[in-house]
Every structure is written in structure tokens, then in C-alpha cells.
Amino acid sequence: MSTNREIKRQQEALPIFDHRNGLIDGIKKYDVMIIAGETGSGKTTQLPRFIIEEFRNMRVGVTQPRRIAAMSVAKRVAEEYDCRLGDRVGYTVRFDDNTSSGTRLKYMTDGILLREATMDPLLEKYDILIIDEAHERTVETDVLFGLLKRTRVKRPELKLLIMSATLDVAKFSDYFDDCPIYNIPGRTYPVEILHSRDVSKLGVLKSGYLAKSVSTVMHILTNEVHPGQVGDILVFLTGQNEIERACQDLKKAVQEQERAFRRSSPSATAGNTHEPVLLDHLEILPLYASLELQDQTAIFRSTPRGCRKVIFATNIAQTSVTIPNIGFVIDSGFVKQKMYDPTTGMDGLLIVPISRAAAVQRAGRAGRTRAGVCFRLYSRESLETEMESETVPEIKRTGLTGTVLSLKRLGIVDVAGFDFLDQPGQEELMAALRELYLIGAIDQRGQMMDVGHRMVAYPVSPLLARSLVEAEKIGCLDKAIIIVAMLSVDEPFYLPRKEEEQDAAREAHAQYYHHSGDHLTLLNVFEAWKGDNYSKEWCQRNYFKLRHLRLAKNIQSQLHDIVDRRASSNDTQRRHSSVRGGGDDHDGNEQSSNSRITSTEPTSQSNSSSRSILRAFSQGYGAHLSKKHYHRQIFYQYLASTSTPSSGVGSITSSSLLALHISPLSALYLDEERSETKHGRKVARDLEWIFYHEVVYHVKAVMRYVSKIDMRWVQDTLDRVKVLDQGQVWLNGQPLDDPSSVRPQSGEPTTEQPRSDGHQGGEGSTEVSNRTRERGAADAADAQDKKRARLETIEATRRRALERRQMV
Numbered sequence: 001m002s003t004n005r006e007i008k009r010q011q012e013a014l015p016i017f018d019h020r021n022g023l024i025d026g027i028k029k030y031d032v033m034i035i036a037g038e039t040g041s042g043k044t045t046q047l048p049r050f051i052i053e054e055f056r057n058m059r060v061g062v063t064q065p066r067r068i069a070a071m072s073v074a075k076r077v078a079e080e081y082d083c084r085l086g087d088r089v090g091y092t093v094r095f096d097d098n099t100s101s102g103t104r105l106k107y108m109t110d111g112i113l114l115r116e117a118t119m120d121p122l123l124e125k126y127d128i129l130i131i132d133e134a135h136e137r138t139v140e141t142d143v144l145f146g147l148l149k150r151t152r153v154k155r156p157e158l159k160l161l162i163m164s165a166t167l168d169v170a171k172f173s174d175y176f177d178d179c180p181i182y183n184i185p186g187r188t189y190p191v192e193i194l195h196s197r198d199v200s201k202l203g204v205l206k207s208g209y210l211a212k213s214v215s216t217v218m219h220i221l222t223n224e225v226h227p228g229q230v231g232d233i234l235v236f237l238t239g240q241n242e243i244e245r246a247c248q249d250l251k252k253a254v255q256e257q258e259r260a261f262r263r264s265s266p267s268a269t270a271g272n273t274h275e276p277v278l279l280d281h282l283e284i285l286p287l288y289a290s291l292e293l294q295d296q297t298a299i300f301r302s303t304p305r306g307c308r309k310v311i312f313a314t315n316i317a318q319t320s321v322t323i324p325n326i327g328f329v330i331d332s333g334f335v336k337q338k339m340y341d342p343t344t345g346m347d348g349l350l351i352v353p354i355s356r357a358a359a360v361q362r363a364g365r366a367g368r369t370r371a372g373v374c375f376r377l378y379s380r381e382s383l384e385t386e387m388e389s390e391t392v393p394e395i396k397r398t399g400l401t402g403t404v405l406s407l408k409r410l411g412i413v414d415v416a417g418f419d420f421l422d423q424p425g426q427e428e429l430m431a432a433l434r435e436l437y438l439i440g441a442i443d444q445r446g447q448m449m450d451v452g453h454r455m456v457a458y459p460v461s462p463l464l465a466r467s468l469v470e471a472e473k474i475g476c477l478d479k480a481i482i483i484v485a486m487l488s489v490d491e492p493f494y495l496p497r498k499e500e501e502q503d504a505a506r507e508a509h510a511q512y513y514h515h516s517g518d519h520l521t522l523l524n525v526f527e528a529w530k531g532d533n534y535s536k537e538w539c540q541r542n543y544f545k546l547r548h549l550r551l552a553k554n555i556q557s558q559l560h561d562i563v564d565r566r567a568s569s570n571d572t573q574r575r576h577s578s579v580r581g582g583g584d585d586h587d588g589n590e591q592s593s594n595s596r597i598t599s600t601e602p603t604s605q606s607n608s609s610s611r612s613i614l615r616a617f618s619q620g621y622g623a624h625l626s627k628k629h630y631h632r633q634i635f636y637q638y639l640a641s642t643s644t645p646s647s648g649v650g651s652i653t654s655s656s657l658l659a660l661h662i663s664p665l666s667a668l669y670l671d672e673e674r675s676e677t678k679h680g681r682k683v684a685r686d687l688e689w690i691f692y693h694e695v696v697y698h699v700k701a702v703m704r705y706v707s708k709i710d711m712r713w714v715q716d717t718l719d720r721v722k723v724l725d726q727g728q729v730w731l732n733g734q735p736l737d738d739p740s741s742v743r744p745q746s747g748e749p750t751t752e753q754p755r756s757d758g759h760q761g762g763e764g765s766t767e768v769s770n771r772t773r774e775r776g777a778a779d780a781a782d783a784q785d786k787k788r789a790r791l792e793t794i795e796a797t798r799r800r801a802l803e804r805r806q807m808v
């Protein structure tokens with residue numbers, strides 16, 4: 001650990017140090033301010049510390065787009081502030097709260113602040129909020145902008161600082177009513193940038209950047225690239241599989257070189273100035289989002305003397321993170337990005353070139369604790385001509401179901417009228433609204449249903465959250481949680497590269513296949529592993545990836561913790577209310593479902609419980625149904641989530657035909673044994689309707705994780721499809737197909753002012769200023785809160801009455 005004096009010296013060397021007084025004066029004078037500073041100038045670690053030192057009573061919240069950044073920065077600042085992590089300085093990320101009542105500076109993910117806003121819309125816990133890495137433009141950051149703008153109408157004393165590493169911040173300033181911009185020039189240590197001399201286009205590099213990354217690492221390790229530079233190496237790749245492969249390839253390359261060195265005769269090595277790289281002197285570490293936390297934090301540990309670290313990372317290491325001693329960055333030039341596919345109504349992951357702004361961020365991971373070099377595997381020309389200047393904001397390229405659910409939860413019915421920094425696509429918004437309606441999270445007037453409120457408790461995608469809510473109701477939550485955990489990690493099935501071993505692997509996997517499909521297969525796999533004491537040997541014997549199963553186990557226990565915490569908070573509420581109100585103020589449904597969760601755990605999968613579990617998932621997958629072609633081995637999506645009301649939502653129209661294929665890894669894959677011949681064609685027996693977890697594109701559109709469905713289970717969904725089909729919905733609090741006529745019909749429930757035409761409804765139709773409009777919207781949101789509270793009280797009373805009746 002650094003000594004106090006050493007830390008003080010480092011702090012004073014940062015460019016932000018000379019701006020302390022200017023920044024504090026600015027904060028005193030202005031309520032909203034943009035702070036733009038080069039990467040490494042000290043924004044994230046120093047500014048919040050200046051604030052808590054200057055304003056002794058203020059509580060500060062700082063958001064980060066990623067968990068690893070929130071945690072590592074909090075740790076560093078606690079160290080600098082000389083306090084225990086969790087005391088005055090702490091952090092909260094999903095599933096991990098490291099704060100206390102004495103915490104004055106809290107780092108958190110932007111998702112956590114959003115969640116807090118759903119429970120405390122005025123965010124009264126904070127006096128100053130800092131949105132860091134605003135240039136990253138994650139969906140959560142963008143939604144926070146809109147929310148905080150609204151919150152400030154009601155709480156003008158709440159100070160807001162937006163921090164960005166790009167200088168192009170005028171847009172943020174415009175959005176926040178021309179607020180001032182403070183610039184902090186300079187960085188800590190110099191970084192030399194080297195571009196590839198190969199002028200091939202990025203399209204060519206795409207198929208070779210993995211091998212090039214590994215050979216560049218070898219080049220750095222074996223050559224004195226820069227005299228005296230023996231810093232660690234950080235390589236940016238795009239995803240987990242690629243990273244694991246790079247780790248293996250590097251290991252092999254090093255071993256190969258070691259062997260070659262030993263083989264060579266002493267005379268040949270005598271004049272060799274380069275020592276061979278030894279595997280023992282190398283720590284090769286992966287870093288990607290789904291890696292277990294303790295493995296992620298391994299990148300921050302210092303290596304023993306004489307040992308070097310090579311980290312292969314996704315872009316989760318791209319912002320805010322300081323990995324001590326990084327001397328070299330290798331930038332592949334690519335990133336895996338979520339992209340919304342309007343054909344399937346879902347997000348897909350695509351490997352695309354990074355933006356120039358991202359390239360600057362990546363280079364900025366060097367030069368933080370020492371001078372550095374950044375090797376870009378692409379040419380300068382590609383940087384200038386093929387890369388976009390900024391990354392397209394996530395909200396403009398991803399599905400919005402989760403975001404819309406959060407907004408609805410905040411009482412914002414008119415999501416299309418929400419004041420986004422960049423308005424998302426109308427089509428994506430409508431698809432999200434339809435999906436939420438189909439799964440019963442909102443009603444046909446766009447109001448949040450009880451189911452939607454319950455979904456919010458589970459920090460997983462809306463469709464999985466919906467499945468868990470149903471499982472809770474049916475009484476199979478334990479099993480459903482396992483399946484959700486397994487679906488939340490990458491494919492656990494291991495297929496060896498050697499063909500002769502592949503048959504053995506397939507055979508081993510087939511033992512766990514469930515006749516209904518992949519969801520129960522995943523459950524079988526997990527339970528069999530559990531039955532063998534979660535052993536490594538079981539995974540090796542049966543060709544499963546231990547790391548993925550361990551991660552699933554971790555997620556399973558985190559989801560259980562949430563359920564248990566909720567159960568105990570319900571218990572507490574019940575106890576309190578029994579003292580206050582005579583023992584009957586509790587939620588019957590919640591109690592019965594929670595007692596089921598902890599008390600029953602059937603050991604074997606009976607047929608009826610298999611059906612119950614599938615029934616629960618069929619509620620979540622309401623917008624992911626597909627039907628088999630009557631004689632071909634392809635499926636068609638039941639395109640309820642993407643059609644317009646007038647295009648025959650419930651029917652499979654020729655315009656909506658997209659042939660979907662079952663993944664060859666699926667338990668339902670139509671192989672020789674399990675298919676039969678009809679009319680000279682091969683078809684799977686009793687396979688008609690299925691639901692799928694996601695669609696991925698290889699050469700064709702492939703459905704991953706599919707299971708058979710009994711259509712009677714989704715009758716409610718089908719009824720909703722009919723309602724959609726007839727256009728009898730106001731999911732945005734207004735008729736959907738005419739965004740310009742945002743004013744609800746008289747008698748239609750709404751709580752917000754019409755906005756998109758910029759005119760106030762009712763008498764006069766005068767143009768209103770932004771601020772008035774916001775105040776109107778905030779008042780309306782207030783009314784909405786009150787109305788919801790009233791409805792909740794009525795509902796609670798109704799439940800109590802019901803329960804009393806059941807108890808009699």
C-alpha cells in the first residue's frame with residue numbers, strides 16, 4: 001500500500017490539483033456544471049474528495065457505468081482519504097453494498113442510482129450528485145439525465161455535476177439549460193501512440209486481430225520496446241470466448257518459445273541478448289463482465305518481483321479504471337456492442353469498430369502510474385476515416401424493455417415524451433411497451449401492474465424477472481432461480497476442439513437433456529453438478545465449463561439473498577404493522593409465496609413440477625413464442641412485439657416471415673433419432689409451439705435455449721395479442737399509432753402533460769417553456785405518486801380481507 005506521503009505527492013501531481021479552488025467556487029456558484037477533463041486528470045478520484053473536504057455536511061453520490069470502476073475507485077479514494085472502505089467513503093453495486101450510515105461519499109453504478117430513484121424520487125439522500133463518464137452514454141446514464149432534470153425541478157438545491165473525458169460537451173450543457181463548462185487540461189504521464197503500418201481496412205483486421213494481439217504481446221515481452229519499460233500489458237479484445245482463447249494462445253506461444261530456446265545450441269544462444277520469456281514469470285489474466293468478482297479484482301493485485309502481468313480485457317477496463325503499473329496498452333480496435341434488431345425485436349451482440357473517443361480512452365489506461373505506450377493494431381488512416389468520432393449512445397441502438405419498465409416504475413406513463421438527451425427510436429420504444437404489455441407488466445393504458453412492480457425486485461432482464469414473479473406465484477421459485485442463473489451465464493456446455501472428443505462430449509451432455517427442451521435441461525445440469533458437491537471432476541467428466549457453472553451458482557445465491565431479504569423485510573413490516581394495526585396489515589400473497597421459497601425444495605423433478613416451471617417461464621417469454629412450419633424444420637416467430645397494431649399482430653403474415661432455426665446445441669435439435677418421416681420429410685415429433693430465450697445470428701437466425709410450450713399456458717398472452725391487434729391500447733398513455741396526437745382522450749387515464757407538440761392541452765393551447773412544462777410534468781408525477789399510493793392502499797386492504805377469509 002502506498003504511504004500517506006507518497007499518496008499526497010501523487011495527488012498534488014495530478015492536473016486537477018491546481019483547479020481545486022476554481023472548481024469549488026464553481027460548485028458554490030452554479031447548481032449544474034459540466035466538467036470536461038482529459039483521461040487521467042484526476043476527475044473521478046479527486047473532485048469528490050475536494051467536495052467532501054470543503055462542504056463538511058454534504059453527502060455526495062458518484063455514478064460509474066461499471067461495477068468494477070465503482071468498486072476500485074471507492075477503494076482507492078478510501079485509501080487516499082485514510083478511512084476504512086464503507087465508512088466515510090463506500091460503494092454500492094448490484095448485489096454488494098459497502099456503505100454505512102456514516103458514508104458521505106458513495107460511488108455506485110448508474111443502475112443503482114436509477115433503482116434508488118424508483119424508491120426515493122427526490123433522491124433526498126444526496127446533496128450533490130456526480131454523473132461520471134457521461135461520454136460513455138449508457139442507457140442508464142441517459143435515463144439518469146432526464147430523471148435528474150425532473151428531480152431538480154422539485155429539489156432545486158440538489159447540485160449536479162456531469163463529468164466527461166471528451167471535450168465535446170456542448171450537448172450536455174445545452175441539455176442542462178446552458179450550464180457552465182469547466183475544462184481541466186493535462187494528464188498524469190505521457191503515452192506514446194503507435195499505429196499499425198499495415199494499411200489494410202478494418203474489415204480485414206477483423207479476422208486477424210486476435211492473433212495480432214497475441215503476437216504483439218510476445219513482441220513486447222521479448223524485445224526491449226522501450227529501454228527501461230517493463231510495465232504490465234493490457235490488451236483490449238471483445239468478448240469472453242475470445243479472451244479465453246487469447247490467454248491460451250499466449251501461454252502456448254510462450255511455452256513454444258521456451259522450448260525453442262532450450263533446443264537451440266549454447267553457441268546459438270551465446271550472443272542472444274534477449275532472455276526467453278518464462279511462463280513462471282508471467283501472470284495471464286482475463287477480464288470480462290461475467291467473470292466472478294474475485295477473479296476480476298485479481299487484475300489489481302501486484303505481481304511478485306520479476307513477474308509481469310498480461311491482462312486480456314473487454315471494454316469494461318476502458319473507463320475510470322486505474323490498473324497500477326500498466327506500461328503498455330494493445331488496442332484491437334474492436335468492441336462487442338449490443339444492437340437492437342427490429343426483425344426479432346431483440347438485442348443482438350455484434351463486433352464493430354470502436355469510435356475515436358473510445359480509442360482515446362483505451363490509450364488512457366496507460367500513463368496513469370508510469371509513462372506508457374499504446375499499440376493500435378489499426379492504421380492511423382483507419383482511425384481517421386473508418387472510425388466514428390463518438391460511440392453511438394446505447395439508447396439509440398438497444399432494446400428498451402428494461403428502461404421503459406424503470407420509467408413506468410417511476411410513474412412516467414408517457415415514456416415517448418420523456419426528455420431524453422437523444423430521443424430513442426420510436427419503433428424500439430413501442431416494441432418495449434408492447435413486450436411489457438404482453439407479459440402483463442403494464443396494463444392497456446400504460447399503467448404499471450402489480451406484476452411489473454414485483455418484477456423490479458429482480459435485477460435480471462424483464463423477461464426473466466417476469467418468469468420469476470410467476471414462479472413465485474406458482475411455488476417453484478427455487479428451480480426457476482437456478483434456470484435464470486444458468487441463463488445468465490454463457491453456454492456451460494464444453495465442446496472440445498478435437499473432433500474425436502466431440503462425440504464423447506455430446507453423449508455426456510445428452511444424459512441431462514430434458515424432453516421438454518433446454519430450460520429444464522439447464523436445471524438438470526445444475527442439479528447433477530450440485531449432487532456431486534459442485535465438483536470440478538464432475539465438470540471434467542461430463543464436459544461442462546466449471547467457471548460458468550460456478551458463476552451460475554453465485555448468481556443463484558445472490559437471487560436467493562434478494563428473496564430472503566425481501567421476505568425478512570416483509571416480516572419486519574408485518575411485525576411493525578401488527579404492533580400498530582392489530583396484526584392484520586400484511587400481504588397475503590407475498591407471505592405465502594415466500595414461505596414456499598424457503599421451505600419446499602423437491603429433490604426430484606416430477607412431471608407436474610416440470611410443467612409448473614415451464615408454465616412460469618411461458619409468462620416471461622410471452623413475446624418470444626415461435627411456431628414450427630408444418631413440414632419444414634424451421635420456425636416462425638409469433639411477431640407480437642414488433643408489429644404495428646394494424647398489421648395483424650396475432651397472425652403470421654408473409655411480411656413478418658423470418659426463418660428461425662433451433663440451435664444444434666439444443667436438447668430439441670432435430671436429429672436423426674428424435675425425428676420421424678412424414679410425407680417423405682423429416683420432422684420432429686410433437687413439436688409445434690416453442691418459446692426461445694434469444695436469437696443469435698451465424699449464417700442463419702438461430703434460437704438459443706428453446707422449450708416446448710402448451711399453448712393453454714399463454715392464453716392470457718394471446719388475449720393481450722388480440723387486444724393489441726385491435727389497437728385498443730394506450731400503452732404510452734395515449735393512442736400508440738399516432739404519436740403526434742399525444743393528448744389522451746377524455747376519460748383516459750394519464751398523469752402527464754402532452755409534450756411532443758410543445759403545446760399545452762386545454763384552453764388557449766399556448767406554447768410553454770421547458771421549465772414550466774417540466775414543472776407541470778413533475779406535478780403530474782406527484783399526482784401519479786399519490787394516486788398509486790391510494791391504489792396500493794386499496795389493494796392491500798383487499799388482500800387483507802381476502803386473507804382473513806382464507807384463514808377462517
Ligand SMILES: Nc1ncnc2c1ncn2[C@@H]1O[C@H](COP(=O)(O)OP(=O)(O)OP(=O)(O)O)[C@@H](O)[C@H]1O
Nearest residue numbers: 039040041042043044045046076165188320322368
Ligand atoms: N488505484 C490507483 N492506484 C494508483 N494510482 C491511481 C489509482 N487510481 C487513480 N490513480 C492515479 O490518479 C490518476 C487520476 O485518476 P482518475 O480516475 O481520478 O482520473 P480521471 O480524470 O477520472 O480519468 P478517467 O476518466 O480516465 O478515469 C490516475 O491517472 C493515477 O495516476
